[in-house]
Amino acid sequence: MDNRIQKMAQVLVNYSLALQPGEKFLIRALSPEAQPLAQALYEEAFNAGAEPFVYIQMQQEDEVALESGASMDQLSTVNPMLKLMYETCEALVRIESSQNPRALSAYPLDRQRARSKYHDQLIQIQMRREAAKELRRCTTQFPTFGYAQAAGMSLRQYEDFLYGACKVEHDDPVAAWKAVYQSHERLIDWLKGKKHLQVKGEHIDLEMSIDGRLFKNAGGKENFPDGEIFTGPVETSVNGWVRFTYPAYYQGNEVKGIELKFKDGLVVEAKAQANQEFLTATLDTDAGARRLGEFAIGTNRDIQQFTGSILFDEKIGGTVHMAVGQGYGETGSVNNSFVHWDMICDMRQGGQIIVDDELFYKDGEFVI
Incomplete structure (x- = not known):
């Protein structure tokens, strides 16, 4: 072995x-x-x-x-x-x-x-x-x-x-993961009590409320490999648009060129360059499938290439990902759905995250 x-x-x-x-x-x-x-x-x-x-x-x-x-x-x-x-x-x-x-x-x-x-x-x-x-x-x-x-x-x-x-x-992988966990804790401590989040870039212009919501530390415990911080945005607060820069995979299906437009938390327009029928059918699964259950920032610098496997791709350092559908209750999310579909947007060239009018993240790096 x-x-x-x-x-x-x-x-x-x-x-x-x-x-x-x-x-x-x-x-x-x-x-x-x-x-x-x-x-x-x-x-x-x-x-x-x-x-x-x-x-x-x-x-x-x-x-x-x-x-x-x-x-x-x-x-x-x-x-x-x-x-x-x-x-x-x-x-x-x-x-x-x-x-x-x-x-x-x-x-x-x-x-x-x-x-x-x-x-x-x-x-x-x-x-x-x-x-x-x-x-x-x-x-x-x-x-x-x-x-x-x-x-x-x-x-x-x-x-x-x-x-x-x-x-x-690593000689001591547990020590390496504990260091990741601590680096995440610093970011999460800064985010505590914050209310409003904006994500801007060539492929994204979104805003959402995180008032009363918690960011969780994915430092080698829920997934392996790991490397993200994530929350559940207030369900009716998401507005704007996003064009996901990588193909999105769900239940073995590949959907390329997904672009979503949100109004008051709901996906009101959904386009795809390929496999539009599957995208529409999945978003129509139930009432919660057209709302965001998760917003997350990938932090794993050991993952820098897209593989088509979401366990790795959502952790790519310098990206954000969002999941339509089921939210994680421990973040405060109350969105319920049979769907939980993660989609990834690269932020490494010009992307910004602004939290309560303060720059938090730029070009794939935390700046606080």
């Missing part, structure tokens, strides 16, 4: 999730490809005195379901064993490990949306329990040929990229 996998498991168990003796710990691998990391986590969890349980999703499970004669209700029915673990475990790690990240994009939209409800129901349980401090969760990834190909890399190059972004090649 690559020793970086064992090191990654050690950081996830002992730092990201800080597993305690007796805690129930769900290790959810989204394909058998992730078994090496799942096994390492299983061992480390026992060493920590926890009670680990492994759920490995069948290869091409979603594709089999979509190609079968399953009804829409069947496609969206949650596995009750998995649901029980989401409702009762104290800690959860989700290992993304797709062989083909675009595998679902050619299926009929109505069947895709029905299947996405299967996964979205679990995410809603997760987010509710996280907000109530009942669950600690970390999402990570295992390198596969599919992710490497999407990023335009060989598998070995992608492995080096992934483990580098996770800082597990």
